Amino acid sequence: MPPFNGWQCGKSQTAPRCLYNHGMLSEFDLIARYFKRPAHRSHAALGIGDDCALLTQEAGMQLAISTDILVEGRHFFTDADPFMLGHKSLAVNLSDLAAMGAEPVAFTLAFSLPGVDEPWLERFSAGLFALADAHRCELVGGDTTKGPLNICITVFGRVPVGEALQRNAALPGDDVWVSGTLGDARLALGALYEEYALPADALAAAAPRLHMPQPRVALGLALRGIAHAALDLSDGLAGDLGHILKASGVGATLEVDALPAGPVLDEQPIERRRLFTLAGGDDYELCFTAPATKRDAVLGAALIANTPVTRVGRIDASPGLRLLDAQGQPLNLHASSYDHFTS
Amino acid sequence: MPPFNGWQCGKSQTAPRCLYNHGMLSEFDLIARYFKRPAHRSHAALGIGDDCALLTQEAGMQLAISTDILVEGRHFFTDADPFMLGHKSLAVNLSDLAAMGAEPVAFTLAFSLPGVDEPWLERFSAGLFALADAHRCELVGGDTTKGPLNICITVFGRVPVGEALQRNAALPGDDVWVSGTLGDARLALGALYEEYALPADALAAAAPRLHMPQPRVALGLALRGIAHAALDLSDGLAGDLGHILKASGVGATLEVDALPAGPVLDEQPIERRRLFTLAGGDDYELCFTAPATKRDAVLGAALIANTPVTRVGRIDASPGLRLLDAQGQPLNLHASSYDHFTS
Numbered sequence: 084m085p086p087f088n089g090w091q092c093g094k095s096q097t098a099p100r101c102l103y104n105h106g107m108l109s110e111f112d113l114i115a116r117y118f119k120r121p122a123h124r125s126h127a128a129l130g131i132g133d134d135c136a137l138l139t140q141e142a143g144m145q146l147a148i149s150t151d152i153l154v155e156g157r158h159f160f161t162d163a164d165p166f167m168l169g170h171k172s173l174a175v176n177l178s179d180l181a182a183m184g185a186e187p188v189a190f191t192l193a194f195s196l197p198g199v200d201e202p203w204l205e206r207f208s209a210g211l212f213a214l215a216d217a218h219r220c221e222l223v224g225g226d227t228t229k230g231p232l233n234i235c236i237t238v239f240g241r242v243p244v245g246e247a248l249q250r251n252a253a254l255p256g257d258d259v260w261v262s263g264t265l266g267d268a269r270l271a272l273g274a275l276y277e278e279y280a281l282p283a284d285a286l287a288a289a290a291p292r293l294h295m296p297q298p299r300v301a302l303g304l305a306l307r308g309i310a311h312a313a314l315d316l317s318d319g320l321a322g323d324l325g326h327i328l329k330a331s332g333v334g335a336t337l338e339v340d341a342l343p344a345g346p347v348l349d350e351q352p353i354e355r356r357r358l359f360t361l362a363g364g365d366d367y368e369l370c371f372t373a374p375a376t377k378r379d380a381v382l383g384a385a386l387i388a389n390t391p392v393t394r395v396g397r398i399d400a401s402p403g404l405r406l407l408d409a410q411g412q413p414l415n416l417h418a419s420s421y422d423h424f425t426s
Numbered sequence: 427m428p429p430f431n432g433w434q435c436g437k438s439q440t441a442p443r444c445l446y447n448h449g450m451l452s453e454f455d456l457i458a459r460y461f462k463r464p465a466h467r468s469h470a471a472l473g474i475g476d477d478c479a480l481l482t483q484e485a486g487m488q489l490a491i492s493t494d495i496l497v498e499g500r501h502f503f504t505d506a507d508p509f510m511l512g513h514k515s516l517a518v519n520l521s522d523l524a525a526m527g528a529e530p531v532a533f534t535l536a537f538s539l540p541g542v543d544e545p546w547l548e549r550f551s552a553g554l555f556a557l558a559d560a561h562r563c564e565l566v567g568g569d570t571t572k573g574p575l576n577i578c579i580t581v582f583g584r585v586p587v588g589e590a591l592q593r594n595a596a597l598p599g600d601d602v603w604v605s606g607t608l609g610d611a612r613l614a615l616g617a618l619y620e621e622y623a624l625p626a627d628a629l630a631a632a633a634p635r636l637h638m639p640q641p642r643v644a645l646g647l648a649l650r651g652i653a654h655a656a657l658d659l660s661d662g663l664a665g666d667l668g669h670i671l672k673a674s675g676v677g678a679t680l681e682v683d684a685l686p687a688g689p690v691l692d693e694q695p696i697e698r699r700r701l702f703t704l705a706g707g708d709d710y711e712l713c714f715t716a717p718a719t720k721r722d723a724v725l726g727a728a729l730i731a732n733t734p735v736t737r738v739g740r741i742d743a744s745p746g747l748r749l750l751d752a753q754g755q756p757l758n759l760h761a762s763s764y765d766h767f768t769s
Binding site for chain 1: 472475480483489498523526532534536571573576578585587590592673
């Protein structure tokens with residue numbers, strides 16, 4: 084275990100300094116109490132406590148890196164359960180690794196907090212580390228400051244050179260697949276915002292999809308060498324698939340009524356089912372393409388990963404996204420993805 | 427150049443989605459316009475536009491990682507010049523690489539913005555990239571969302587295995603050195619907060635040290651194999667040196683009146699000079715220790731890096747930090763470092 088004497092430092096501030104400690108939990112105490120863990124893998128040659136963490140590099144491997152920032156009131160409710168928030172903050176990043184077929188290695192955590200709320204920190208770190216430990220992903224550094232609550236995690240994974248699942252690799256004739264089910268996260272969100280009412284048991288069944296997404300890491304790893312293109316569904320299938328289409332210079336046809344709705348959404352009217360499976364967001368399932376000749380291999384990967392997958396369409400040479408109903412008739416839905424600066 | 431079709435995605439949000447674009451600059455347009463750059467080095471096998479960036483790993487090297495979050499009103503003024511803010515956001519991270527003796531490779535940028543202010547974004551990205559280009563450090567990914575302005579950068583550097591300058595490597599008998607000069611950043615900050623008045627020309631001379639810190643990357647590289655322990659001075663020499671002492675299990679004696687004050691601070695009363703050189707913060711100079719037998723090598727490294735260095739004390743076996751005046755008499759100053767949660 085590397086010596087621990089604080090977070091990775093290097094902050095500046097414009098507020099005049101107070102040269103005396105007023106007895107509150109200090110930044111260093113806060114880190115030591117809630118974020119200091121024994122190192123449990125060999126990737127981190129040096130963890131928390133120096134100017135930088137050090138990760139050992141491996142010949143023949145690439146390091147996959149993704150960063151996400153979660154802002155109070157925008158990405159989570161002000162009264163969000165801190166355990167679930169800790170989970171989700173890391174889950175959305177692990178989901179990006181999953182979408183590349185990368186194995187989680189480590190992460191950094193930079194966050195601002197309005198103040199030191201010890202019960203909150205204890206629950207937040209418990210949720211964060213429960214998921215981190217499940218994926219053997221080590222916290223190697225971070226930064227903590229005072230400010231409006233927001234959380235920035237940067238995650239690191241390893242993938243052999245040439246095996247990463249990229250967005251630009253879809254080919255005409257590929258099947259389009261999605262993992263798990265879609266739309267229950269969006270359904271719960273709408274109920275919480277009182278767009279509509281849901282029975283309490285239905286909301287209770289759908290809400291974990293919103294608050295505790297499960298990154299499809301095992302599936303991403305199992306799909307190496309099988310899938311062509313992949314990404315994770317954060318902003319809604321139609322919009323996210325559009326990124327694959329644009330990067331690959333292809334189009335696609337989706338069978339909208341074949342999309343696997345979450346069990347709660349599956350009981351809803353068909354218009355809502357279509358909209359939320361297609362443009363719901365927050366699902367953190369994988370969408371990927373694979374050659375039609377690899378259907379058995381895809382199903383085998385799904386078995387290995389213990390993750391259901393559903394074939395929902397095909398990649399076409401012709402650009403654009405075509406939506407079909409159960410009868411194969413064109414559907415004209417305006418379901419683009421969410422954008423943070425235009426809504 | 428890797429295909430560009432957006433930022434690294436993977437955000438969720440609690441606000442109900444708007445399924446139509448209202449004509450504002452979208453997140454993807456924003457990134458394409460202000461943060462899309464041609465790739466100029468070989469480290470990034472895949473840059474902006476996929477779920478993750480991919481960095482090529484190298485046998486025999488370690489990846490140094492540091493992350494910092496800068497919050498409006500705490501780390502910078504609300505009306506901060508965006509060019510200087512872009513510079514400083516990256517500079518404080520490059521300074522962490524410098525302190526490890528790591529060569530900059532790449533960085534990610536996650537930030538929340540209250541809205542799309544194109545002139546602001548243009549200046550911010552210009553300041554950011556001017557510094558990034560000077561250090562051949564490539565932006566490989568990020569995340570953008572709406573929220574209170576804050577900026578989270580995670581930076582990556584490379585260092586041969588075993589050559590990183592760590593905090594735990596100081597030995598009794600080592601000299602203590604600092605680069606450049608100390609205290610002008612703190613002096614400017616106090617004037618901006620009206621703790622005291624400074625003549626306009628003095629403030630103008632000192633303020634660049636606060637707003638445009640220059641990370642000592644070249645010096646950090648030149649000190650590999652020469653220095654024992656190192657860190658960068660963000661929170662003030664006394665507090666930051668304390669991290670080296672604690673990690674190394676040693677103490678130190680500093681000659682306070684030998685500390686190299688910035689040229690503006692050097693004209694100030696001795697009490698202020700002592701306090702701000704010792705506990706000023708925001709300097710982003712390096713503090714390092716090296717064997718007394720390596721004094722010529724240290725001066726040679728400083729020449730190579732074109733960075734002045736000053737010997738300011740020595741490492742002792744006995745714990746604690748002892749402060750001496752110019753006559754070698756003990757000084758009893760209470761100069762601890764700034765803490766974000768206790769002031």
